[in-house]
Amino acid sequence: MGAFQGSLTYRQFFVRGEVPHDFRTVFAAQIADNAFKDIDPASEEERAIGWCSPKFALDVDLHQGHWLYNDHLVLGLRIDALKVPGPLLKLHTERVCRETMAEQGTDTLNRYQKAQIKENVKLELRSRMLPSVKSVDFVWTLSTGLLRFWSANDKLCVEFQELFERTFGLQLGADTPYTAAAFGRLGVDESVVERLATLEPMMLTGEG
Amino acid sequence: MDMVDLINRTQFLGPEFLTWLWYRVELQQGIFDVGGELGAFELWFDDRLVVGSATMGAQENHFKGGHPASSAEARTALRLGKMANQAKLRIVRASAEWSFVLKDDLSVAGVKIPAVLGREDEEQLDERVMLLDQLDAMVKGLLGQFLALRTSPEWQSDELPALLAWVASEAIA
Numbered sequence: 001m002g003a004f005q006g007s008l009t010y011r012q013f014f015v016r017g018e019v020p021h022d023f024r025t026v027f028a029a030q031i032a033d034n035a036f037k038d039i040d041p042a043s044e045e046e047r048a049i050g051w052c053s054p055k056f057a058l059d060v061d062l063h064q065g066h067w068l069y070n071d072h073l074v075l076g077l078r079i080d081a082l083k084v085p086g087p088l089l090k091l092h093t094e095r096v097c098r099e100t101m102a103e104q105g106t107d108t109l110n111r112y113q114k115a116q117i118k119e120n121v122k123l124e125l126r127s128r129m130l131p132s133v134k135s136v137d138f139v140w141t142l143s144t145g146l147l148r149f150w151s152a153n154d155k156l157c158v159e160f161q162e163l164f165e166r167t168f169g170l171q172l173g174a175d176t177p178y179t180a181a182a183f184g185r186l187g188v189d190e191s192v193v194e195r196l197a198t199l200e201p202m203m204l205t206g207e208g
Numbered sequence: 209m210d211m212v213d214l215i216n217r218t219q220f221l222g223p224e225f226l227t228w229l230w231y232r233v234e235l236q237q238g239i240f241d242v243g244g245e246l247g248a249f250e251l252w253f254d255d256r257l258v259v260g261s262a263t264m265g266a267q268e269n270h271f272k273g274g275h276p277a278s279s280a281e282a283r284t285a286l287r288l289g290k291m292a293n294q295a296k297l298r299i300v301r302a303s304a305e306w307s308f309v310l311k312d313d314l315s316v317a318g319v320k321i322p323a324v325l326g327r328e329d330e331e332q333l334d335e336r337v338m339l340l341d342q343l344d345a346m347v348k349g350l351l352g353q354f355l356a357l358r359t360s361p362e363w364q365s366d367e368l369p370a371l372l373a374w375v376a377s378e379a380i381a
Contacts, residue, residue, distance in 0.1 A: 186352035
């Protein structure tokens with residue numbers, strides 16, 4: 001959601017560092033390396049993140065036409081989750097336990113057998129489920145270094161920040177009153193930035 | 209101090225900025241001028257306002273509907289030492305209008321921008337980003353004014369006493 005249409009809820013970041021002059025080539029390889037990869041249902045993995053097309057989340061073959069729009073680098077952060085709901089797992093595990101006991105003509109199963117059944121049921125259910133898919137866009141204006149990520153969710157912002165820095169080798173600074181001043185986004189003097197670090201909070205009740 | 213420490217240490221500037229803006233809107237009848245290409249514009253607090261205090265636990269007051277910024281209830285919350293944590297704002301510049309919720313961490317939500325006219329994807333993206341950049345420039349212009357004032361001697365001698373007098377006064381509505 002975000003870049004081309006939809007709601008406008010976002011958090012801003014400042015990209016720190018130089019964009020390489022041959023960024024089209026460099027970024028293409030880095031983006032491809034960190035493109036979204038499907039969760040393997042046979043694995044234990046329950047969540048996966050990676051880059052996708054901002055126009056179609058299932059498209060992860062990211063050539064340059066997918067992510068470069070004039071002065072803007074735009075990508076979707078795709079987040080898939082494949083998790084068997086606990087009550088569903090419990091129900092189907094119970095079903096298979098009952099079938100197994102009936103086949104074996106016994107009244108009980110030992111702890112090992114139950115654990116094995118649960119694991120098999122989990123794998124079977126995972127292979128039949130489709131993951132939930134979510135994508136959140138970011139728009140990075142290369143000439144200004146200003147980046148907007150279309151979510152204000154703290155956890156997602158941290159995950160985004162980590163993947164961005166790993167992909168592009170550039171640091172992301174959060175847009176806060178201090179960083180906006182320190183990174184020259186407010187047009188205030190250096191002396192203002194220095195004094196910010198020494199300020200104490202104001203008290204509206206009058207005692208401060 | 210490293211950057212993370214400095215960001216954490218100055219977190220209080222977010223609620224202070226929003227609260228100062230609230231005061232200034234009433235003082236200046238919503239007229240601001242950040243200079244440069246943007247120049248003058250009108251800014252108003254709209255129908256949503258959240259006030260709270262980090263030192264008072266998670267207690268927050270959510271005001272919705274009407275015009276909470278000029279309500280006696282919201283002013284009372286300030287007198288208890290709370291500050292604005294988020295507010296729905298409206299900016300009008302020339303014939304263009306932006307509506308958005310500004311939070312004290314500077315994140316924005318539910319932004320409504322002036323109509324985008326482009327038909328192609330790239331045109332629409334350029335226009336959306338340009339309109340968000342303008343919004344950001346206006347907010348940052350105000351933040352710059354606040355921080356310059358906040359770190360100046362005039363803060364203690366003039367601005368803070370006037371702000372405290374406003375907090376102590378009765379709301380208009």
